[in-house]
Amino acid sequence: MIDNDIEKLSQPFKDKIKVFLAVVKIYKKNVTIFEWLRTLERQKRLVINWKSWTMNSYHLVGKAVDLVFMNNKNQPTWIGDYKFLHYIWHFCWITPIYNSKWQLIESCHLQDNKKSIKDVMKTNSDNWHKAESKKEQDFLAQVNFGFRILGY
Numbered sequence: 715m716i717d718n719d720i721e722k723l724s725q726p727f728k729d730k731i732k733v734f735l736a737v738v739k740i741y742k743k744n745v746t747i748f749e750w751l752r753t754l755e756r757q758k759r760l761v762i763n764w765k766s767w768t769m770n771s772y773h774l775v776g777k778a779v780d781l782v783f784m785n786n787k788n789q790p791t792w793i794g795d796y797k798f799l800h801y802i803w804h805f806c807w808i809t810p811i812y813n814s815k816w817q818l819i820e821s822c823h824l825q826d827n828k829k830s831i832k833d834v835m836k837t838n839s840d841n842w843h844k845a846e847s848k849k850e851q852d853f854l855a856q857v858n859f860g861f862r863i864l865g866y
Contacts, residue, residue, distance in 0.1 A: 716748070716749050716756075718747060718748070718749060718750055719750065719751070720732070720747065720750060722750060722751045722776050723750055723751070723776045723777070723779070724775065724776040724777050724826070726826075726830060726831045727776070727777050727808070727825075727826035728776075729831060729861065729864050729866070730806045730807065730808050730826070730831065730834070731747070731779055731806075731808065731824070732860070732864065733806055733857055733860035733861055733864070734802060734803060734806040734808060734824075734857075735747070736856075736860050737802055737805075737806075737853065737856045737857060737860060738799060738802050740856070741798065742783075742794075742795065742798065742799070744783050744784045744785075744794070745781060745782075745783055745784075745794070745799065746781070746782060746784060747779045747780065747781060747782070748779075748780045748781065748782035748790055748822070749773065749779065749780045750773070750776065750778075750779050751773060751774075751776045752771065752773040752774055754774065757769060757771055757773065757774055772825040772826065777825055777826040778823060778824065778825040778826070779823075779824050779825075780822045780823050780824075781796075781799060781822045781823075781824065782822060792821075792822055796821040796822065800821075801853070802853060802857075803824055805838060805853050805854055805857040806834070806857055807827055807829045807833075807834040807837070808824045808825065808826060808827060809824065809825060809827045831861050831866045832866060834857075834861070835858050835861055835862075835866060838854045838857055838858050839854075839858065841854060842854045842855065
């Protein structure tokens with residue numbers, strides 16, 4: 715069984731994902747989270763079937779999510795603009811999985827990078843002044859606004 719109860723995610727990762735989704739939904743309405751928390755049994759099945767490469771997944775402790783796009787029939791598809799999503803996750807300080815050559819391994823996977831939200835907000839505020847475009851400034855401001863709404 716796939717668990718998609720966002721309330722089971724660990725803090726502060728849960729709030730980072732809530733803000734990430736709120737910002738992404740402004741631009742890409744068909745993005746959702748496919749899976750959050752996994753049981754040990756599900757992770758074993760995924761490893762056996764080569765759908766996952768580790769038994770030390772952040773999914774087991776509520777610190778990872780898999781994104782999915784919904785097609786026009788409201789069915790999940792992993793075909794979509796992940797490049798845009800990666801642009802936004804950068805401002806929320808959540809990360810995908812890279813290999814040792816900094817090549818993206820799993821474009822739909824995001825996990826906690828263990829940075830506190832207060833540190834994230836400070837870094838985003840500092841980066842706002844260095845932003846190369848108005849669009850980047852807007853994303854930084856939207857993310858920090860989302861965190862303030864959640865009480866940070």
